[in-house]
Amino acid sequence: MVLVNVHSDGQPIIINKDMLTWYLLSLKLRQKFQTKNQHSEPVQDPNLHGLPEVTRPNQDQNVQNHKQSHSESGKEVVEERPEETTGDSWVISIRDKLEQADRDDDTTIWGKLCIYRVPHYLQENDKKSYFPQTVSLGPYHHGKKRLRPMERHKWRALNKVLKRLKQRIEMYTNAMRELEEKARACYEGPISLSRNEFTEMLVLDGCFVLELFRGTVEGFTEIGYARNDPVFAMRGLMHSIQRDMIMLENQLPLFVLDRLLELQLGTQNQTGIVAHVAVKFFDPLMPTGEALTKPDQSKLMNWLEKSLDTLGDKGELHCLDVFRRSLLQSSPTPNTRSLLKRLTRNTRVVDKRQQQLVHCVTELREAGVKFRKRKTDRFWDIEFKNGYLEIPKLLIHDGTKSLFSNLIAFEQCHIESSNHITSYIIFMDNLINSSEDVSYLHYCGIIEHWLGSDSEVADLFNRLCQEVVFDPKDSHLSRLSGDVNRYYNRKWNVLKATLTHKYFNNPWAYFSFFAAVILLLLTLCQSFYAVYAYYKPNSKL
Structure with a gap:
């Protein structure tokens, strides 16, 4: 059968019906074949444009090596096999980490370490106590946004030094470049600053500190600063700067300051001068309640000079360490033995349950312990x-x-340091549990505070030692604590204290007691005479 169709141009087109039937049948077969092989890679028949795609029977072997197909929950997922180079790079990264661990295990690097990052367990309660608020010294807080306003004053100080001494900046940068490696070894962890940035930081921060020290000794107006200078004048901001300079993370190695001072003075071997001046600069922060007199300063300077000469490598010191030693001054002999014991003892885990040295003030008073202010400038004695x-x-x-907080953090981090400050703070923390304890110590003249209330003082001590790890056996107050506890456990002392607090708590109670005793004696005498006269009426006494 023949069908005739007319083209658009009027020419007839003859179509065979049988051919059309076979064509449609073959099209149906192709569609069914495609649905059965849907997981195969489809290719397009180059001879049938516009018809459905058919499956290539022989797929490329390379494609099969790089791709795998599997079904998950009815969905087709295509995975690519990892290349061989991926495994090699992974092994290389592991080797790099092991090499870095070997470098970190170098004990010679640890020996120079003296400026630490405050452990996170100490920062949880109060981060403000450990982070500077006004000025940054050293690399840890260098470039922080809140501390940038002080940078222009550092540059003013450096410019003032160069003009006053008529020196070139290259002399300072070259000297600090020589000390760069030694200075980096003093800091814990890697420092992100480049060599030039680190050297610039040492020069800028070091000269700023020396200008503060020199202005404190000679007077800021005498070294070229105006009376109304926003920084270099003895006003409120100076107290904030002093407090920042005592923080553990805000330190410069002392040998850097010594070297810069030598360049300014034009002489060699000036080690010790910076430490001496630092003691005077930080004197307002002393917690002893009284400023140092001239005899006390002379005595302190002589001891400090001997201490700095006998401690070992002076490069391991900084302003916080110098301030700490000025607080301790001449420690008694048992403290030295305690330090040696701490350095040579076997490692053991500290039991937090044993950090109770003594009972609180209220409990000790009930046991008969009396409190009295001791006249000494060593607050820990x-x-x-x-x-x-x-x-x-x-x-x-x-x-x-x-x-x-920073003194405790330094003693917690630096293994070669004694724990005298930590021992004292924990001892006071044991004594103070409430505002009543603070009030009584204030009554005895032992505590003087400028805070809002006694409860704030109690809260201060309780928070200071909240996360501190401390072994009472290493404390220089361990023997004293044992004596106090033995006195506390005596029953007779508790009985005497109870009588005193309950029945003899005022002067009239003593008069009443003595009057009662006298009356009792007279009554006994009267009774005796009455009985005696009854049994021997004729006898004469």
Whole structure:
């Protein structure tokens, strides 16, 4: 059968019906074949444009090597096999990490370490006490946004030094470049600053610190600063700068300051001068309650000079360490033995349950312990004699928490440091549990504070030692604490204290007691005479 169709141009087109039937049948077969092989890679028949795609029976072997097909929940997922180079790079990265671990395990690097990052467990309660608020010194807080306003004043100080001494900046940068590697070794962890940035930081921060020290000794107006200078003048901002310079993460190695001072003075071997001046600069932060007198300063300087000469490598010191030693001054002999014991003892885990050295003030008073202020400038020097616990006066102000926090952090991090400050703070923390304890110590003249209330002082000590790891056996107050606890456990002392607090708590109670005793004696005498006269009426006495 033949069908005739007419083209658009009027020419007839003859179509065979049988051919059309076979064509449609073959098209149906192609569609069914495609649905059965839907997981195969489809290719397009080059001879049938516009018709459905058919499956290539022989797929490329290379494609099969790089791609695998599998079904997950009815969905087709195509995975690519990892290349061989991926495994090699992974092994290389592991080897790099092991090499870095070997470098980090170099004990010679640890020996120079003295400026640490505050451990996170100490920062949880109060980060403000450990981070500078006004000025940055060293690389840890260099470039922080809140500290950038002080940078232009550092450059003013450096420019003032160069003009005053008529020196070139290259002399300072070359000297600091020589000390760069030694200075980097003093800091914990990697420093992100480049060599030039680190050298610039040492010069800029070091000259700024020396200008503060020199202005404190000679007077800022005498070295070229105006009376109304926004930074280099003895006003409120100076106290904030002093507090920042005592923070553990905000330190410069002392040998850097010594070298810069030598360049300014034009002489060699000036080690020790910076430490001496630093003691005077930080004197307002002393928690002893009184400023150092001239005899005390002379005595302190002589001891400090001997201490700095005998401690070992002076490059391991910084302003915080110098300030700490000025607080301790001449420690008694048992402290040295305690330090040696700490360095040579077997490692053991500290039990937090044993950090209770003594009972609180209220409990000790109930056991008969009396408190008295001790007249000494060493605030940590506590004694216990004949039931009297003698404690030196302690001044507490708004910077005391930051000061003690950083001193504790340094003693926690630096293995070669004693733990005298930590021992003292924990001892005071044991004594103070409430505002009543603070009030009584204030009554005895032991604590003087400028805070809002006694409860704030109690909260300060309780928070200072909240996360501190401490072994009482290494404390220089361990023997004293044992004596106090033995006195506390005596029943007779508790009985005497109970009688005193309940029945003899005022002078009239003593008069009443003696009057009652006299009346009792007279009554006994009268009774005796009456009985005696009854049994022997004729006898004469």
